[in-house]
Amino acid sequence: MRNPLSKTIVTIQPSGIRKYFDIVNEMKDGISLGVGEPDFDTPWHIRDEAIYSLEKGRTFYTSNAGLKELKIEIDKYLTRRYGVSYDYNKEIVVTVGGSEAIDIAMRAMLDPGDEVLIPQPSYVSYEPCAVLANGVPVIIELKAENEFRLTAEQLEAAITPKTKVLVLPFPNNPTGAVMEKKDLEAIAEVVIRHDLFVISDEIYSELTYLDNHVTIASLPGMRERTILINGFSKSYAMTGWRLGYACGPADIIGQMIKIHQYAIMCAPTTSQYAAVDALRNGDEDVAKMREEYNGRRRYLMQRFKDMGLSCFEPFGAFYVFPCIKEFGMTSEEFVTELLKAQRVAVVPGTAFGACGEGFVRISYAYSLDSLKKAMDRIEAFVTELRSRKQEI
Amino acid sequence: MREKILTFIEKNSRIDLKQLAIVLGVDEAIVMNELEKMEEEPVICGYHTIIDWDKVGIEKVTAMIEVRVTPQRGMGFDKVAERIYNYPEVNSVYLISGGFDLMVTLEGKTLREVSQFVSEKLSALDSVLSTKTNFILKKYKDHGTVIAEPTKDERIQMIP
Numbered sequence: 001m002r003n004p005l006s007k008t009i010v011t012i013q014p015s016g017i018r019k020y021f022d023i024v025n026e027m028k029d030g031i032s033l034g035v036g037e038p039d040f041d042t043p044w045h046i047r048d049e050a051i052y053s054l055e056k057g058r059t060f061y062t063s064n065a066g067l068k069e070l071k072i073e074i075d076k077y078l079t080r081r082y083g084v085s086y087d088y089n090k091e092i093v094v095t096v097g098g099s100e101a102i103d104i105a106m107r108a109m110l111d112p113g114d115e116v117l118i119p120q121p122s123y124v125s126y127e128p129c130a131v132l133a134n135g136v137p138v139i140i141e142l143k144a145e146n147e148f149r150l151t152a153e154q155l156e157a158a159i160t161p162k163t164k165v166l167v168l169p170f171p172n173n174p175t176g177a178v179m180e181k182k183d184l185e186a187i188a189e190v191v192i193r194h195d196l197f198v199i200s201d202e203i204y205s206e207l208t209y210l211d212n213h214v215t216i217a218s219l220p221g222m223r224e225r226t227i228l229i230n231g232f233s234k235s236y237a238m239t240g241w242r243l244g245y246a247c248g249p250a251d252i253i254g255q256m257i258k259i260h261q262y263a264i265m266c267a268p269t270t271s272q273y274a275a276v277d278a279l280r281n282g283d284e285d286v287a288k289m290r291e292e293y294n295g296r297r298r299y300l301m302q303r304f305k306d307m308g309l310s311c312f313e314p315f316g317a318f319y320v321f322p323c324i325k326e327f328g329m330t331s332e333e334f335v336t337e338l339l340k341a342q343r344v345a346v347v348p349g350t351a352f353g354a355c356g357e358g359f360v361r362i363s364y365a366y367s368l369d370s371l372k373k374a375m376d377r378i379e380a381f382v383t384e385l386r387s388r389k390q391e392i
Numbered sequence: 393m394r395e396k397i398l399t400f401i402e403k404n405s406r407i408d409l410k411q412l413a414i415v416l417g418v419d420e421a422i423v424m425n426e427l428e429k430m431e432e433e434p435v436i437c438g439y440h441t442i443i444d445w446d447k448v449g450i451e452k453v454t455a456m457i458e459v460r461v462t463p464q465r466g467m468g469f470d471k472v473a474e475r476i477y478n479y480p481e482v483n484s485v486y487l488i489s490g491g492f493d494l495m496v497t498l499e500g501k502t503l504r505e506v507s508q509f510v511s512e513k514l515s516a517l518d519s520v521l522s523t524k525t526n527f528i529l530k531k532y533k534d535h536g537t538v539i540a541e542p543t544k545d546e547r548i549q550m551i552p
Contacts, residue, residue: 015552016552017550017551017552020550021548021549021550024549024550025549032549032550034549034550034551035547035548035549035550035551036551036552037547037551039545039547123552124552173552174552294417295400295415295416295417296415298414298415298416298417299411299414299415302414345549345550347550347552351552352552368404368407368411368415372411
């Protein structure tokens, strides 16, 4: 029989944390800090709206690009929060999560051989999506000493004549890094000078603890070369609803809608009705959750400080990314040992790119009680490691 | 600051001071000070525990009693209310708008105990015109807390 598989797909690696799944699930009295989604339930009024839409029998396809009301609300929201406006008619597409938006943006923009700059550590899907779109991923390794921000120098150094797209994943999963306006301005200058395009994944935009999030699309000359991706998963605790969106220039969005139309048809109708309510009445919920995350973030930072674990202070998302280099172990060894010794699950930094080596991702999408328990265990673990080291 | 502290401890009254200070991002002394002041004033009137007595197998009877009273000259309802809330078996007393005046909640061991209180003590008060006793059959939610099985974390344990 012939090989049924595509040569491209077999080169793509599965996500690096798969092997921990079973161990974590088998653990008794284990605490996982490995989850990348909010611990809150979707606010009730949003769920209620979805139920109402079902009662009303709104169970049909929507138009390919999404419900008109939803697209109008998305535009209003982006204008109100980030000062960018999009024509609901041709510059917005509602997608199945931010993930689909990333995929179709790449497929709409890349020709074989085009290079895509991907800063890492970052979410796991950019690289495979680029490959599946026949692009060539080029990794930019973000540095702890820059607080894992992308600098203009690093960007400049990675650009070749084949470079077409830059992925901008901020606020960042797994590091929690944010890009402030001044950082983005430096990036925008290079992007414009080299005539590049930006896919800006801003799914964590509501979860920033320093200042309001700034989108690169709001900078002069950037709107026409940016695909802004956002969604409802993180801000409104709606991961399972699978709803996101992409906004950008009509010619790019138009092509993306074409792919979306043939591959997906339309995003889930019930989720779209719920999302309309989220955007209309959800600001207060978001503020509450942000406040709660921020308290947990402060708590974790204090605990790391107390146990002498080096960690830069992250101002976005719901992750901290402490450095574990002092123990002379790889991230994977650290994670495995921690699991075995103290039954706490965290994610090795290497799951998010090779340059995540020496770091682990800790999610604070957990109650303070769980975080406290987990931190006590991690403290015991690092104390143990240090005393072991001294004996040698 | 006060609002932040109160919002937090309304749901987590058992948090220790140090942790609360860290979470709020302020000095421990400030939090302690504010708490003490609020306990004195008192803005914070107590720290209680929400218990599902059914689960321990201890039977309790709770009743919500609608009470119509005659307000007293110069003191309105306050004097009557005080007369009622001084009984230790009374849980809460609210002045209510609508068809009656006071809402009194009461906890007793048995139906008999509650009805005895109503007939012998509450109704016997001069200013009480009438009472209507509503027994609680099942508690679903109390103080913003759903009385049910503990919620399980259903999220996949590790995701990128």
